[in-house]
Amino acid sequence: MSLTMSLARAVLARRPKTLTSVETAQKRVAERDAPAAVSRALLRSCHVEEETVGGFPVITLTPREKGSGTELVYLHGGAYIAAIIPAHWAFLGKVVAQTGATVTVPLYGLAPEHTVDDAFAFVPPVIEAVRRRAAGRPVFLGGDSAGGGLSVGLALHGQDVDGLVLIAPWLDPSASNPVAPGLVEIDPMLEIPGAAWAGQQWAGPHDVTDTRVSPIFADPTGLPRTLVLQGGHDVLLADTLKFCERAMDAGVDLRFRVEPSGFHVYPAATFTPEARRAVKLIAEFMRG
Template sequence: MGTALPNALKDSYTAMSARMAANPEMDIATLRNMLDSLESLSAEPTDVTYESIDAGGVSAILARPAGASKDHILVYAHGGGCVTGSAASHRKLAAHVAKAAGVQAIIPDYRLAPEFPFPAQIDDLIAVHKWLRAQGYRPENTATAGDSAGGNLAITTVLKLRELGEPLPAAIIGFSPWLDMENLGKTMESNADSEALVSRDVSELMVSLYLGETPRTEPLANPLYADLAGLPPVFVSAGDAETLQDNAERFHDKARDAGVDVTLEIQSGQQHVYLFMAGKSAEADTTIAHAGRWLRDRLGLTS
């Protein structure tokens, strides 16, 4: 794990940004194929088996690290602006996190915008949680996690479960969460030169495709407007070279002020979802290890 390896992520992001700039009318299928290629950056985690399953009508991949608790499970929502990404593209990343925590992970292929705009993604994740309850997984043995838009969904799914009067999972993890649908954060400007992928224009595009006519201040889309009191413990992380850095910081502050047990980790010099470099970057592996230990504690698993 050399320190130069994270450049592979920035180089990939830079190449993708150049392609999007050269083809502003890029169709959704091409965009999805391009962003799905980020899967190749993660190392294949060892001693993990995978199974394609139907989770309450939602296709998903179930990752089982060797020795993982059969009673504890992580619902991992993939990133991609709720427009791109898939269970397959984030299979390895989710498995690295699950392995660090000693739990299983389910990675749903939730419906994507613009074909299925907000709140279809949350509806699918709610269906997965209800399916897990029907399978005998106890809420206190369950957690939600995700990166970028998936970090948003990891939070907003819990907010929706609360609204529905359903039992809440024990913990939430958001890696480089994309939360601010208004793009008002200061690091959207201050980190514009260091960020290689998520420019204001890219974020605006994803917001418009995801939300459609939904107001950008809708709390289930923009949890910076939500009442966070009573949420389970939350772990959030971001890189200090990404435009969404202060999405994580502002959420941390809001959650802390609401009395939530919240942990924030900022990694120096890191890009958006630097965890794509899992197994190849010391920074990615450090955050995954920290999140894994944090989650084990919240799930009551012994070290």
């Protein structure tokens, strides 16, 4: 573990964990911040455009220099109840710098006001518009945590992309994996009860085991090339391992890395060597 990763873990360990109970999750919704604005660093390095699609904002980051023509549609995490935060923009800035990709960020509606049905109506037209703009160049879909799970759900239900980039994907909001609770003690960030409540809100009228909500229950056959980056000290590790094993058994072209000391969505700690390695892996994967 690098010194900076160790310091980041120490800071996280001093903070109260999120989603420790239904009450803390509900409080998070009640006190929810507005989506973080695009950082000044990104405004300097990228052309930033914002449009509205189906009533939701879509932000596109196009590198001012050394663009590769590759496209990435990125869905942020936050247990489906929290908005995009500055760490997401910082991470995406590193991805743009390393890959030269144009990154499109659909800010999907959050639970409990919105559900998976709203996301499945909103995101596919955004991806289709990106495909038209790409004119045959590669289009990737990815995200972290909840955004990673949503990316898998979309790909499993017919969304055509050239690859998936998944960072600690939340694949089982039903919280049914009996191994997961054993990871809570070493995870400095997350607990299960509040997350399970958030997953139920996101499911809306559907059962939380619906494969659009919990893609862990789907047959992964036919998924595109996939990169999965996962921290070893993350309660979601158990589900990620299960998903990767099933995907490889199904013949999916999958690359998988566990950062042994990594906490949840560790690549967002952009000041660490571990995060720099993660971004390098993403760039290599997107270059094919």
